[in-house]
Amino acid sequence: MVTGGGTGGHTYPALTAVRCLRERLAADGRALEVLWVGTAGGLESRVASAEGIAFASVATGKIRRARNPLKMLSPANVRDMARVPLGIAQARSLISRFRPDVVLATGGYVAVPVGVAATRLCGRPLVVHEQTVRLGLANRTLAGRATRIAVSSPSTVPLLPEAARARAVVTGNPVRPEVLSGRPEKAVEALGLRGFDGRLPTVYVTGGAQGSQQINGLVADVLPWLLGHANVIHQCGPDNTGALRARTAALPPHLAGRYHLTGFVGPELPDVLALADLVIARSGAGTIAELTALGRPAVFIPLATSAGDEQAHNARWLEEQGAALALTGDITATTLQEALNPLLTDPTRRTQMAGTARTLGRPDAADRLVDLVLSAAS
Numbered sequence: 001m002v003t004g005g006g007t008g009g010h011t012y013p014a015l016t017a018v019r020c021l022r023e024r025l026a027a028d029g030r031a032l033e034v035l036w037v038g039t040a041g042g043l044e045s046r047v048a049s050a051e052g053i054a055f056a057s058v059a060t061g062k063i064r065r066a067r068n069p070l071k072m073l074s075p076a077n078v079r080d081m082a083r084v085p086l087g088i089a090q091a092r093s094l095i096s097r098f099r100p101d102v103v104l105a106t107g108g109y110v111a112v113p114v115g116v117a118a119t120r121l122c123g124r125p126l127v128v129h130e131q132t133v134r135l136g137l138a139n140r141t142l143a144g145r146a147t148r149i150a151v152s153s154p155s156t157v158p159l160l161p162e163a164a165r166a167r168a169v170v171t172g173n174p175v176r177p178e179v180l181s182g183r184p185e186k187a188v189e190a191l192g193l194r195g196f197d198g199r200l201p202t203v204y205v206t207g208g209a210q211g212s213q214q215i216n217g218l219v220a221d222v223l224p225w226l227l228g229h230a231n232v233i234h235q236c237g238p239d240n241t242g243a244l245r246a247r248t249a250a251l252p253p254h255l256a257g258r259y260h261l262t263g264f265v266g267p268e269l270p271d272v273l274a275l276a277d278l279v280i281a282r283s284g285a286g287t288i289a290e291l292t293a294l295g296r297p298a299v300f301i302p303l304a305t306s307a308g309d310e311q312a313h314n315a316r317w318l319e320e321q322g323a324a325l326a327l328t329g330d331i332t333a334t335t336l337q338e339a340l341n342p343l344l345t346d347p348t349r350r351t352q353m354a355g356t357a358r359t360l361g362r363p364d365a366a367d368r369l370v371d372l373v374l375s376a377a378s
Helices: 008-027 043-051 069-073 075-081 084-098 111-121 137-143 154-159 162-167 177-181 184-191 213-227 238-248 269-275 285-294 307-321 333-345 347-360 365-377
Strands: 035-038 054-057 103-105 126-130 148-151 168-170 202-206 231-235 259-262 278-281 298-300 324-326
Touching: 008 043, 008 126, 008 285, 008 365, 035 043, 035 084, 043 054, 084 111, 103 111, 103 137, 111 126, 111 137, 126 137, 126 365, 148 154, 148 162, 148 365, 154 168, 162 168, 177 269, 177 285, 184 269, 202 213, 202 269, 213 231, 213 238, 213 278, 213 333, 238 259, 269 285, 278 285, 278 333, 285 307, 285 347, 298 307, 298 333, 307 324, 307 347, 333 347
Parallel strands: 035 054, 103 126, 126 148, 148 168, 202 231, 202 278, 231 259, 278 298, 298 324
Antiparallel strands: none
16 A cells, blocks of 8 residues: 655655566566555546556645744644544555555655554554655654654654664665666757757756746846856746746847757656756755756755745755755845856866765665565565
8 A cells, every 4th residue: 555645756756666566576476456545636646547556535634834833723724633533544444445565655644644544553564755854744743653764865864753763764765767767869859959069068947847936037037147158958837938938039049049948848858867967956855866866966946835844955955965056045146146157167066066966866766665665564
């Protein structure tokens, strides 16, 4: 049984682990039966359906966090928390019928009722996987009950309850295998990058599937300067292409040829990442897992509204290791330009940062997590 979702950061590591487990068992002539338990209408329900994985939903509640503890006692929080006992009862019923050998929980609010029912009511082994440097609220709740705890960074282990640390294993965050097999020349062909200058580094800009207004605006402000030093692939989000095309229409032809604007990067993403010498991006757990597995230097602009400010913590941790730069707080075009300049003008610095990132990456994270799941199930 798999549980977790709400965001891609919780959903896609679970999906990658399921795919890896299927392949592992198939190689031994065995089959895998999976039930994914999530929220009705959530991303995880769509992903499970597309993958042909059986899906069931349970009631759950979302805690809206606030710096002032008294504000946590809001009517919305009280109402949602009242749904958790119902979710636990529903999860217990599902577990009793499905009888899983092991439950894998990857975070998100839905993981709590399923994890509680599995461990306290049904006596089933629970493996918890944490994608970020800091423990998410759901996984923090379940860590004390888990059979094994998979974390993505060694720095997460001291954040666990002391009694749970001996059950922790650093697996990394599962990365889709196709991301690791990109080819630069295929990106040039697929995107038609005929005006790119091979003597210059290539910068990939992304704010996620929907784009980022903040990143788009900052990059547009420095674009003439940036194109003097690099080729740029800018994934801006489908709703933002018109405005950015208007802003960049006056670029001189020799600079415009080095700029590729697109709303969305699809199957060609592995090839784009293989071509990129530097990435400007948010610092979600999935992005960090991919870039470190590939050994790509990055300038991170964390999403300020991420739960528990986790993106800022992710970015700062990588900066402390020397694998990236983290831009937080009041970021201006000047801030971004000053961060990019030494990386674009000094190939040695990019190479050093790339090497450090690669030492932190775990391209075999899915296999490590599957090892842990199988050991808990035995």
